[in-house]
Amino acid sequence: MSGLIRCPNGHLFSSRRYGTVCPYCNIETATQERKETSMVGQSDVDVDEMLMLEKIDPVCGWLVCIDGPRQGKDYKIKSGKNFIGRADDMDIQILGDNKISRRNHAILVYDPKKHETVLLPGDSNGLVYHNEAAVYTPVVLSVYDVIEMGESKFLFVPFCGEHFRWEDPSSYPDEGGYETEGESDGSYGNI
Known part of the structure; x- marks a missing residue:
């Protein structure tokens, strides 16, 4: 049966169902949680074009x-x-x-x-x-x-809200950043 992983404590579980975290002891069995695409043999131009076409969900x-x-x-x-x-x-x-x-x-x-x-x-x-x-x-x-x-x-x-909105470039901070209440006392203020 494929898709089975054994954690360092010996528990056997389905990677399709639980990903890379053992459901019995909650130990991470692998550090990578995202899928990688192989770009071996592709030119830099092809890779750049692929990255430009990739939809970004901000x-x-x-x-x-x-x-x-x-x-x-x-x-x-x-x-x-x-x-x-x-x-x-x-x-x-x-x-x-x-x-x-x-x-x-x-x-x-x-x-x-x-x-x-x-x-x-x-x-x-x-x-x-x-x-x-x-x-x-x-x-x-x-x-x-x-x-x-x-x-x-x-x-x-x-991240988005009163001070920043992706769809409104005028909401982007200038070089000085956002001025928040409480800046002088070292607190974070209202973010």
Whole structure:
């Protein structure tokens, strides 16, 4: 049977189902989580053309795992709906926490017209929590809100919003950067 991986502790599991993280002991069995395309034998011009044709889905924010099996891992949030689960077809695939549903545990939506990110409950049995409260209806997220799913906690870090929008070049910072409240006292202010 192909697609089986043995972790350093001897557990045998399906890489198609669990990726490179052992579902029994949550140990990473490989460092690479993305697919690589082979470019051997291609000229620099071909590679440049391929890279120019590649569709870029710009980042709008991140979820950062602050507690749980994948502590320290970040997950990119893109514009539109981001379905969260363990399955390969999820926009945000969280491996290693088997209490997170395979499909649609929760949904994060970045709305480019309102410039806000919204957390919605998914259609699975698992609950999602926003700052310790169960989510039953859409919740608009603020910087550093805590989202909890399964046995994991995540910090929400926005990139797009009030101060920056991909579709509006006038929102880009100048060379001096953004001026935020509290700059003089060394705090981060309102990001």
